[in-house]
Amino acid sequence: MSSMANIIEKYLHRLIEQSEQKLVEIQRNELAEKFNCAPSQINYVLATRFTIERGYMVESRRGGGGYVRIVKVPLNADELDLVNEVVNLVGDRISERSATAILARLLEEQVIAPREAALVKAAISRNVLRIGLPARDQLRANILKAILITLFKNLK
Secondary structure, three states: OOOHHHHHHHHHHHHHHHHHOOOEEEHHHHHHHOOOOOOHHHHHHHHHOOOOOOEEEEEEEOOOOOOOEEEEEOOOHHHHHHHHHHHHHHHHOOOOOHHHHHHHHHHHHHOOOOOHHHHHHHHOOOOOOOOOOHHHHHHHHHHHHHHHHHHHHHOO
């Protein structure tokens, strides 16, 4: 059986996909009531499953009429914009979890193939990069950027 977080995530994904604008506005408390869970569970799902690395922006307004807006952010189609966008996402250092989320997004958007994603994921895993932090996250960022820039240059 799926965890509550997985169920909430699937529900929100379905709402976003059904929306013409690829966004959804929800009230955190109403969603918590719908799934009979604490609002903190909704916060957890939003913070871990709807990140910029995964292709989402989450805007939140608190208070009586507060809402949460989740927007699916498409990747730019232009090659140079795509390279810049991904390099900016990666930054100077990146965790294995964030790097994996970026790869999953590129795979979902069909920018890279499953085999390419698997190779990159293997190259940047903590089992391979056996050095301490923060050097490991810095090395992972450098490797990820170098591989993705090379892949993007060979897209056409």
